[in-house]
Amino acid sequence: MNSIKHRYILKITPLTAVHIGTGLELTPFNYVIKLNKNRTPTLYRFIPGQVISFLSSEQKKELEKLSESGNILPLRKFLYNNFKAGMEIYSLPVSKDIAKSYVNNLQSERNQLIINEMYRKGDIYSPVIPGSSLKGAIRTAVLNKKVREKTSRGYAVPKINKEIQKQALNYKDAKDDPFRAVSISDCVIKKRSKNQIVSNLFIYKNTRGENSRIEMQMTYELIRGKLFNGSAIGGVELLIDNPLIEFPPVGNWEGIKVKLNIKEIADSCNKFYKDAFKEEFNKHYGSCNEFLLKNNLEMLEREIDDIGSDSNKISFLLRVGRFSQVECVTLEEPYRSPFNKKGYGKTRTLARYNDLEMPLGWVRVDVEKAYINGKPTERAVYHN
Known part of the structure; x- marks a missing residue:
């Protein structure tokens, strides 16, 4: 044998x-797209609860008010304006057409700006x-x-x-x-x-x-x-x-x-x-x-x-x-x-x-x- x-x-x-x-989707409530330091359009994926810890007292009050209003567009804009590099759990480049669509539709209720998430490993978020x-x-x-x-x-x-x-x-x-x-x-x-x-x-x-x-x-x-x-x-x-x-x-x-x-x-x-x-x-x-x-x-x-x-x-x-x-x-x-x-x-x-x-x-x-x-x-x- x-x-x-x-x-x-x-x-x-x-x-x-x-x-x-994974069957899960990303929305503008857990990602933003901005230019990185090399001017490359980049998606920054974050956990909303963790972002709050980076905010000032005034920002937290504003966020609470927006959340209670039920209006999603000002909330999207708030997250975009107040996100800073370092808040993300991972980041990755996006194509130019996606970056353009994100900017054009961030304040549009007709576009959910959904991105299909890929499978990642536990807390390190590696593909x-x-x-x-x-x-x-x-x-x-x-x-x-x-x-x-x-x-x-x-x-x-x-x-x-x-x-x-x-x-x-x-x-x-x-x-x-x-x-x-x-x-x-x-x-x-x-x-x-x-x-x-x-x-x-x-x-x-x-x-x-x-x-x-x-x-x-x-x-x-x-x-x-x-x-x-x-x-x-x-x-x-x-x-x-x-x-x-x-x-x-x-x-x-x-x-x-x-x-x-x-x-x-x-x-x-x-x-x-x-x-x-x-x-x-x-x-x-x-x-x-x-x-x-x-x-x-x-x-x-x-x-x-x-x-x-x-x-x-x-x-x-x-x-x-x-x-x-x-x-x-x-x-x-x-x-x-x-x-x-x-x-x-x-x-x-x-x-x-x-x-x-x-x-x-x-x-x-x-x-x-x-x-x-x-x-x-x-x-x-x-x-x-």
């Missing part, structure tokens, strides 16, 4: 913007890509590979998603699921301005080769990927529990029958997500005649092509977070539940930050270090 646990240190590099949501999101993306790619293998051997694909997974990964219930032996820690990204932004999203539509845009009021906090002139990088630990994988069947437990390893994970992810990107690029952006957008997409294409190109290292592609598009979070056709033949939708959701426009969620993963029972090794990286 191979009783050795394999531990890998992975570097996570978002290539585009990434949004992991986070949960390990569960990374593991889910990996599972989708591996599952797709296993389904392909089953169908190539003549197996019929079940119509119910849960049954597809059981057949492809060869398990009967959760305790036999091979991904029970895989764990991934959360990816915590430092809350520096180069690592996060506030951006508007828009709908990009392709109808019979004709491209158009649908501008909607969708404003989001985002992890700032490399191609958004960001430097967001995080590290995670991926553990493959070989003792559990190799443990023999006991009683009603049949054991884990599919043996996962890092090389298969990387190969599965590169095949699935690179194919998904190419298909999306060709179907939605191939006829794009907008110079800036086309240039941005070609930069992303080059970054994705580079992943996995070094035969001496392991790197792979993932797509995570909201707006990853259905094709990247479900099996490829013809296995995609609910087994319709509609194929790709006609729209894509893109993020815009000043002159940069790109789809969301693309992430590069590099295997930086490998350990067997706590000892550094190269063998674990290529273990089969």
Whole structure:
């Protein structure tokens, strides 16, 4: 029995913007947008109760009076006028169009100026890509590979998603699921301005080769990927529990029958997500005649092509977070539940930050270090 646990240190590099949501929203009662000392439009996020401690006695009286009046516009203006740098729990750059909209609508009841908050770590408020999101993306790619293998051997694909997974990964219930032996820690990204932004999203539509845009009021906090002139990088630990994988069947437990390893994970992810990107690029952006957008997409294409190109290292592609598009979070056709033949939708959701426009969620993963029972090794990286 191979009783050795394999531990890998992975570097996570978002290539585009990434949004992991909380369902919560920011309003002008817990943020302001002002120019920072470098004259960059910046969102300052604060906790109202903590801001009060910075106010003078007169300011506190004025705030109390405004709060009792029930009129939101003077209250918005008060918070804007009396906020000072240092009151915030975090800050991040905003795009020029968002800053302009904020100034123009701060005194408008018709615009709530809502910003969708991203998931952050506890009291330090650092952006986070949960390990569960990374593991889910990996599972989708591996599952797709296993389904392909089953169908190539003549197996019929079940119509119910849960049954597809059981057949492809060869398990009967959760305790036999091979991904029970895989764990991934959360990816915590430092809350520096180069690592996060506030951006508007828009709908990009392709109808019979004709491209158009649908501008909607969708404003989001985002992890700032490399191609958004960001430097967001995080590290995670991926553990493959070989003792559990190799443990023999006991009683009603049949054991884990599919043996996962890092090389298969990387190969599965590169095949699935690179194919998904190419298909999306060709179907939605191939006829794009907008110079800036086309240039941005070609930069992303080059970054994705580079992943996995070094035969001496392991790197792979993932797509995570909201707006990853259905094709990247479900099996490829013809296995995609609910087994319709509609194929790709006609729209894509893109993020815009000043002159940069790109789809969301693309992430590069590099295997930086490998350990067997706590000892550094190269063998674990290529273990089969």
